Amino acid sequence: MYGKGLKPLSIATVAALAVSLSLVFFYAPLDADQGFVQKIFYLHVPLAIVALLGFVAGGVFAILHLRSGDARWDAYSYVSIHMSVIFGVAVLATGSIWAKASWGHWWVWDEPTLVSFLIVFLMYATYYPFRYAIEDRDRQARYASVFAIVAGAFVPLNFTAVRLAESLVHPRVFATTGGGLPGEMMLTFLASLAAIGLLWVTLVKFELTAKSASGQLKRLRRALDAPAPGGSSRVAPEVG
Amino acid sequence: MPALPLEEAGKYVAGAYVVFAALIVVYVAIMAAKLQRIERELRELARFAEQGSPGTPGREAEDVPVDSAQPPADSDRNLTPSESVGGAAERVRGGS
Numbered sequence: 001m002y003g004k005g006l007k008p009l010s011i012a013t014v015a016a017l018a019v020s021l022s023l024v025f026f027y028a029p030l031d032a033d034q035g036f037v038q039k040i041f042y043l044h045v046p047l048a049i050v051a052l053l054g055f056v057a058g059g060v061f062a063i064l065h066l067r068s069g070d071a072r073w074d075a076y077s078y079v080s081i082h083m084s085v086i087f088g089v090a091v092l093a094t095g096s097i098w099a100k101a102s103w104g105h106w107w108v109w110d111e112p113t114l115v116s117f118l119i120v121f122l123m124y125a126t127y128y129p130f131r132y133a134i135e136d137r138d139r140q141a142r143y144a145s146v147f148a149i150v151a152g153a154f155v156p157l158n159f160t161a162v163r164l165a166e167s168l169v170h171p172r173v174f175a176t177t178g179g180g181l182p183g184e185m186m187l188t189f190l191a192s193l194a195a196i197g198l199l200w201v202t203l204v205k206f207e208l209t210a211k212s213a214s215g216q217l218k219r220l221r222r223a224l225d226a227p228a229p230g231g232s233s234r235v236a237p238e239v240g
Numbered sequence: 241m242p243a244l245p246l247e248e249a250g251k252y253v254a255g256a257y258v259v260f261a262a263l264i265v266v267y268v269a270i271m272a273a274k275l276q277r278i279e280r281e282l283r284e285l286a287r288f289a290e291q292g293s294p295g296t297p298g299r300e301a302e303d304v305p306v307d308s309a310q311p312p313a314d315s316d317r318n319l320t321p322s323e324s325v326g327g328a329a330e331r332v333r334g335g336s
Contacts, residue, residue, distance in 0.1 A: 036249035040256045047260070090263050094256040101244060101252035203267070210271060213278050217285065226288045 003209040006202070013202045016195035020188070028188040040098040042188055046196040048091045048117065052155050054084030054200055055124060059152015062145035074141040077148050079207045081127055083200055088121040112165045116158050123151055 024042045031038035058080035065073035095114065096106045108114060130147055134140040181189060220226075244252070 035244060036246050037244055037252055039253045043256055043260055086263065086267060090260050093259045093263075097252050097256045097259065101249060199264075206271060210274055210278070214274070217278055217281055220285055221281075224285065224289055226285055 002205060002212045006205055006209060009198070009202050009205060013195070013198040016191070016198050020191040020195040023188040023191050028185050029182070031185075034102060037098065037101040040094055040101070042192040043196075044091060044094040044098055045189070046193040047087050047094065049193060050196045050200045051084045051087035051091055052120070052159065053197075054080050054087065054204075055120065055155045056152050058084065058148045059150075059155075062148035062152065065141065065145045066149070071141060074145060075208065075211060076204075077145060078131070079204050079211070081124055081148060083204050083207065085121070085124050085127075086203075087196075087200065088117075088124065091117065092121060112162045116162045120151075120155060120158060123154070127151070 020042070024039055028039075028042070030036060031041075058077045061073045061077035061080060064070070065077060095117075099108060099114070100106045127144070127147060131140055131144045134143055180186070
């Protein structure tokens, strides 16, 4: 069920990534201030936006889970958060490389954007031990949903707080005053954002398909009374 | 800080894109390993279902040659996972 449409989606994602990379390296002009290093922006910022939106999506799915009691929404929420944490690792890694190239330091502690993203990332890193500390599957799903909702609400609040904080260090490419991105750069950025967004959706679908297959295998094994293989003790959400 | 020269900047840009690509490749490799495990378990389960567990009445079905065995009336029906799983379990446990 979850695997339906995965192949065309994967092809679309690969095509979108290829187009966005071509635009980044062959179409977008060099930044007047930062030069070639600014090319990292087309990877780092879309990754951050998609990761943060993924965290919020995890919260929305968690609300749907608590409202309906349907385990599918819990699986959606779990996979959304899982994928966003992976994207978060990429955000921190690419951001550090960009910081080193631009500012001469791998990390700057007095920069609110960086530290706030790290806080969000670390908060979601606790989702796994929190979830797997609970053995009862229903209770685990409920508690994880509450966590996802609270943390998901924190993400836009955190983003707003950082935007309100005055900082002259971190570049504001979407500033409301004083200009923004020129046309070619904006087009390239939007193409990159679409490609990274598609990648997120594809990987979420991929993960859900694998979880669904694994869940159905477990059900089949239980129904056939077959001996269980030496599996992990984690109680991951199952999708039927 | 002034803009880095292209040779210097190129290393950082390549580093960022390579880190991203490596992360995706690692993720896909982990998923591939998972899918391989699922496939292996599915093969084991299929073997288990074909042979039946020792001592279960379901083993009687083994005496019937595969070629001559008549498919059940609903074999080509689109069963939901729970229906098909439940039906298989009943056949193995109950032997009928």
